[in-house]
Amino acid sequence: MTLTNWLLTALGGIAVVYLAILGVALLRARREQPSLAPATPTRAGVATGFVTNFFDTLGIGSFATTTSIFRQWRLVPDEMIPGTLNVGHAIPAIVQAMIFIRIVPVDGRTLSLMIGSAVAGAWTGADIVARWPRRRVQTGMGAALIAAATLMILALLGLVPGGGSALALHDGRLILGVAGNFVLGALMTLGIGLYAPCMILVSLLGLNPTSAFPIMMGSCAFLMPVASARFIQAGRFHPRISVGLLLGGIPAVLFAAFVVKSLPLTAVRYLVVVVVLYTAVNLLRAARRERDGELVLAAGVDSVTIDIGNSREIPL
Numbered sequence: 001m002t003l004t005n006w007l008l009t010a011l012g013g014i015a016v017v018y019l020a021i022l023g024v025a026l027l028r029a030r031r032e033q034p035s036l037a038p039a040t041p042t043r044a045g046v047a048t049g050f051v052t053n054f055f056d057t058l059g060i061g062s063f064a065t066t067t068s069i070f071r072q073w074r075l076v077p078d079e080m081i082p083g084t085l086n087v088g089h090a091i092p093a094i095v096q097a098m099i100f101i102r103i104v105p106v107d108g109r110t111l112s113l114m115i116g117s118a119v120a121g122a123w124t125g126a127d128i129v130a131r132w133p134r135r136r137v138q139t140g141m142g143a144a145l146i147a148a149a150t151l152m153i154l155a156l157l158g159l160v161p162g163g164g165s166a167l168a169l170h171d172g173r174l175i176l177g178v179a180g181n182f183v184l185g186a187l188m189t190l191g192i193g194l195y196a197p198c199m200i201l202v203s204l205l206g207l208n209p210t211s212a213f214p215i216m217m218g219s220c221a222f223l224m225p226v227a228s229a230r231f232i233q234a235g236r237f238h239p240r241i242s243v244g245l246l247l248g249g250i251p252a253v254l255f256a257a258f259v260v261k262s263l264p265l266t267a268v269r270y271l272v273v274v275v276v277l278y279t280a281v282n283l284l285r286a287a288r289r290e291r292d293g294e295l296v297l298a299a300g301v302d303s304v305t306i307d308i309g310n311s312r313e314i315p316l
Contacts, residue, residue, distance in 0.1 A: 019091070022228070040240060082231070088244070094221040118184060155200065
């Protein structure tokens, strides 16, 4: 069996285990809060999953666009966005990886090592992010989205290398690729997508840009279930929206990969940049409001003045 076939077999096993973990978590949530019917997907979640995973398969990325939708329609509390992104998009990402690992040529050793480093980064990052308070999540996601938008702009303007023709990395470049993907895996748990930065990473290292697809999709497919297990354990995800993303995402991936295959997406990418920057600014503003509120509470109030003709201070 080739290394690629081993990866595909491992992905199938991970999908089964992950669905079992998610199923148990949903059943537990249903027992604890039966009125919420947490295993029932929302229509907004299904629609979001279909749209974002459709464009994700064509190379736009899903995390930034999904975060923007969540924030615009207030579907998910800010502190639960990173977990919901990873939990809901994990299975569609596995489907994408199975398709692209099979059809796009890339060196098996390079692919395996970069996927492994991304998983290690996600394991480390999810453990940290799952314990963050709301304000820190808002600040981190805002900064991450600005970084993602910057990378998208650089790629759109052709200000990053277009890549080479290599299908494998060796020696120092392989070490750089592995280290870079570790960092990107950790950042994914914060809500920054892997696609744009991974595309730039492999291009800088001289790989054929097409080879970025199995690397970035394979990395996401392996790391997202790992990160999601952490978020599920901590209860930091929205069950109904997550199930909606999963159910809407799978048919979208298949439709995009086998029916549409490609689209002229330049205008869409520019629109995504605008939306992502707008969302990032709103997240940072929300984090600032949270901080100001915390400062007021920390300062405390010793008395309040009531105007009854002659002002008096009434101690609290």
